[in-house]
Amino acid sequence: MTSLIEAAHAQSDRTISFRRTLHQHPELGLDLPVTRKAVLEEISDLGLTIRLSESTSAVVAELEGASDGPTMILRGDMDALPLREDTGLPFASKVDGVMHACGHDTHVAMLAGAARLLAARRDELAGRVLFFFQPGEEGHHGARYALEEGLLDADPVAGAFALHITSQYTSGTINLRPGPILAAADDFRVVFTGRGGHASAPHNANDPIPAACELVTTLQVALSRRVSVFDPAVLTVGQITAGTTSNIIPATAEIRGTIRTLSEESREDVIQRLRTVAEGVAAAHELSVEVEVVPGYPVTVNDPTFAESVRETTTSLLGAERVAHIDEPLMGAEDFSYVLQRYPGTMAFLGAAPDGTDPEQAAPNHSNLVVFNEAALATGVAVYAAVALDHLHP
Numbered sequence: 001m002t003s004l005i006e007a008a009h010a011q012s013d014r015t016i017s018f019r020r021t022l023h024q025h026p027e028l029g030l031d032l033p034v035t036r037k038a039v040l041e042e043i044s045d046l047g048l049t050i051r052l053s054e055s056t057s058a059v060v061a062e063l064e065g066a067s068d069g070p071t072m073i074l075r076g077d078m079d080a081l082p083l084r085e086d087t088g089l090p091f092a093s094k095v096d097g098v099m100h101a102c103g104h105d106t107h108v109a110m111l112a113g114a115a116r117l118l119a120a121r122r123d124e125l126a127g128r129v130l131f132f133f134q135p136g137e138e139g140h141h142g143a144r145y146a147l148e149e150g151l152l153d154a155d156p157v158a159g160a161f162a163l164h165i166t167s168q169y170t171s172g173t174i175n176l177r178p179g180p181i182l183a184a185a186d187d188f189r190v191v192f193t194g195r196g197g198h199a200s201a202p203h204n205a206n207d208p209i210p211a212a213c214e215l216v217t218t219l220q221v222a223l224s225r226r227v228s229v230f231d232p233a234v235l236t237v238g239q240i241t242a243g244t245t246s247n248i249i250p251a252t253a254e255i256r257g258t259i260r261t262l263s264e265e266s267r268e269d270v271i272q273r274l275r276t277v278a279e280g281v282a283a284a285h286e287l288s289v290e291v292e293v294v295p296g297y298p299v300t301v302n303d304p305t306f307a308e309s310v311r312e313t314t315t316s317l318l319g320a321e322r323v324a325h326i327d328e329p330l331m332g333a334e335d336f337s338y339v340l341q342r343y344p345g346t347m348a349f350l351g352a353a354p355d356g357t358d359p360e361q362a363a364p365n366h367s368n369l370v371v372f373n374e375a376a377l378a379t380g381v382a383v384y385a386a387v388a389l390d391h392l393h394p
């Protein structure tokens with residue numbers, strides 16, 4: 001295993017330079033022509049079979065092992081975020097208003113690095129590895145499109161694995177937990193419609209504002225009384241819109257918010273409660289109501305057996321002091337969840353806090369100031385490769 005680490009370090013200049021190229025040319029969403037071209041060039045000498053998505057910029061590169069066996073899926077997402085970089089790095093974004101602020105540039109570079117390591121170790125692989133370069137993670141459901149297109153079809157599949165870099169864990173550490181690791185995130189919108197009128201004569205109108213206020217408080221009570229504390233759920237109203245001035249009763253009130261849950265059961269339960277409460281409040285106030293739920297990503301659930309195998313692999317690769325258990329799931333969301341609904345697997349976080357910075361104080365992912373420690377990239381490359389090798393040993 002030491003040799004894997006050494007090999008990852010030996011090619012780390014290449015990994016870092018590829019990452020910097022990607023960092024300067026970030027792209028948004030599902031259509032990433034520049035990134036796709038760079039990926040195809042970077043892996044062109046490795047003898048991989050390439051599958052290209054026809055509807056997105058996804059690239060699936062297949063490495064055939066020396067003998068037969070199952071398939072391992074390794075994912076790196078490729079898209080950036082719509083914000084203006086303010087890090088002052090010499091290789092900062094050259095695209096105004098677009099930045100690799102979630103570190104997906106590092107994921108692409110690490111996955112390409114792992115492809116290089118594993119291509120040189122074809123003899124040690126019984127089965128095949130699919131390197132899944134995925135666009136559209138930031139809210140565009142890129143993984144779902146790839147699954148629907150059949151790009152990740154294989155049988156049998158040993159598992160699926162993804163790393164996510166974060167500036168908020170110690171550099172070079174692997175951090176994971178079995179079971180739910182990231183939340184489901186769904187948005188909602190409720191519109192109450194009554195009858196507008198003069199503020200001095202509410203009995204001649206039908207005011208939706210008290211109903212909107214009641215909805216907010218009743219939802220919090222409903223959540224705390226009706227949803228198990230052992231399966232946590234967060235519902236936050238982030239926006240209330242009603243009225244134009246102080247002496248007019250408006251005809252409508254709109255309430256928007258987000259729901260975060262850690263199981264499909266509580267996800268469905270909370271959405272149902274939202275509908276029930278909104279309809280009940282509307283009925284009590286003789287208003288009409290419209291409830292719209294915009295589904296986001298499902299819960300990201302690490303298969304306990306696979307997560308344990310990743311813990312063992314990374315412990316023997318890096319030492320126990322560099323592998324940490326995450327106590328509580330994070331309430332962010334990830335579309336690798338779609339892959340983990342289809343295949344057993346695991347997502348783990350790679351720490352990359354800048355040198356000399358307290359990880360908890362570091363500018364976080366999605367900040368225009370976030371900086372990732374590039375010394376962690378060799379670790380990520382070796383971890384991707386080691387997880388595949390451990391599941392596909394002859």
Ligand code: NI
Nearest residue numbers: 102104137164
């Ligand atoms: Ni991300």
